[in-house]
Amino acid sequence: RNNAKLVCARDAGGALILGAYAPRSHDVVDLRGCRIVEPPLDAATVALAEALGAAGVVPYDERQLTGDLRHTVLRCNFRGQVLATLVTARRPWAAGPTIAADLVARCPAVAGVVQNVNPTRGNVILGEEEIPLAGERALMEEIGSARLRLSARAFFQANRAVAALAYAHIARAVGRVERVVDAYCGVGGIALTLAPRARTVVGIESNLAAVADATDAAAEAGIAHARFVAADATLGLRALAPVAEGTADAVVLNPPRKGCAPAVLREVLRLRPRVIAYLSCAPDTLARDLSALVADPAAGYAVESVTPYDMLPHTPHVEALAVIRQRPQTAKSPSDR
Numbered sequence: 001r002n003n004a005k006l007v008c009a010r011d012a013g014g015a016l017i018l019g020a021y022a023p024r025s026h027d028v029v030d031l032r033g034c035r036i037v038e039p040p041l042d043a044a045t046v047a048l049a050e051a052l053g054a055a056g057v058v059p060y061d062e063r064q065l066t067g068d069l070r071h072t073v074l075r076c077n078f079r080g081q082v083l084a085t086l087v088t089a090r091r092p093w094a095a096g097p098t099i100a101a102d103l104v105a106r107c108p109a110v111a112g113v114v115q116n117v118n119p120t121r122g123n124v125i126l127g128e129e130e131i132p133l134a135g136e137r138a139l140m141e142e143i144g145s146a147r148l149r150l151s152a153r154a155f156f157q158a159n160r161a162v163a164a165l166a167y168a169h170i171a172r173a174v175g176r177v178e179r180v181v182d183a184y185c186g187v188g189g190i191a192l193t194l195a196p197r198a199r200t201v202v203g204i205e206s207n208l209a210a211v212a213d214a215t216d217a218a219a220e221a222g223i224a225h226a227r228f229v230a231a232d233a234t235l236g237l238r239a240l241a242p243v244a245e246g247t248a249d250a251v252v253l254n255p256p257r258k259g260c261a262p263a264v265l266r267e268v269l270r271l272r273p274r275v276i277a278y279l280s281c282a283p284d285t286l287a288r289d290l291s292a293l294v295a296d297p298a299a300g301y302a303v304e305s306v307t308p309y310d311m312l313p314h315t316p317h318v319e320a321l322a323v324i325r326q327r328p329q330t331a332k333s334p335s336d337r
Helices: 039-054 096-106 161-173 189-197 209-219 231-238 262-271 283-294
Strands: 003-010 014-023 028-030 069-076 082-088 110-117 129-133 136-145 145-151 177-185 198-205 225-230 251-255 276-280 299-307 318-325
Touching: 003 177, 003 198, 014 039, 039 069, 039 082, 039 096, 039 276, 069 209, 082 096, 110 136, 129 136, 136 161, 136 251, 145 189, 145 209, 161 189, 161 209, 161 299, 161 318, 177 231, 177 318, 189 209, 189 251, 198 209, 198 251, 198 318, 209 225, 231 283, 251 262, 262 283, 276 283, 283 299, 283 318
Parallel strands: 082 110, 177 198, 177 251, 198 225, 251 276
Antiparallel strands: 003 014, 003 069, 014 028, 069 082, 110 129, 136 145, 276 318, 299 318
């Protein structure tokens, strides 16, 4: 794994630990020494626990609403550089700059430290406000041929190597096309992978930080024919063609675990793409959405393949890439495009 989302807590002996909740509980398991994450992440976890302990940081108590640090998100890039995001419940955090400097000194792999402020209650990890504490605010990442920018709040796949395999599979399935639409595009990994194969690429993403990352990455790579839109997936797809149909040759879907809303699937079908690539992290919602996409015989879509990708080894989770194509008799003719 190239990222780790850790809870700050204290063990039975009172020592500060960084870890994850045990299944079906709020008991925190210390993840120092974890062999699933990339080595720089474990080194950063050990160093951060030491820095937090030296500063006397009080873990956040979600019941009493007391304490300082709620979560830590560590992200590692292909070069072994680490971006550390420290999530606090309140903005003023006098110890923040000192902890950041101590962490960088203890672990040179840490390229940047950011404070994220999340005052809300519930299980949402990240808030909207960010304060840079040390070094970089984002990492540069490479997935296959795509060079990406990853900031603290932007979503990205947890396994770089397996993500590269899935992206390459999507590129083969899409082939060379005129127009590609990538819904739920995140930081633009799939969109920028497909850019050399398309005349126009449009990415749609509701996370403003991810849209900024994708736009910056495209500009840095000189990819002028890719643009990224900050919008809900339904509204973004609808805005592509208020009247005309058949405005995309390929559509990529990579939704969260809950899958696509029915309105999103209706907008995809209205665009009449020749191929739909659907990368899912939840097989049950994937099956539901595939049924909706192939339900109308007049639309003429059929599932060509479903391929599993194990992004999180040693867990029961699996992602799957479904390729859906129009049957030849219903595909758009050149005059329709």
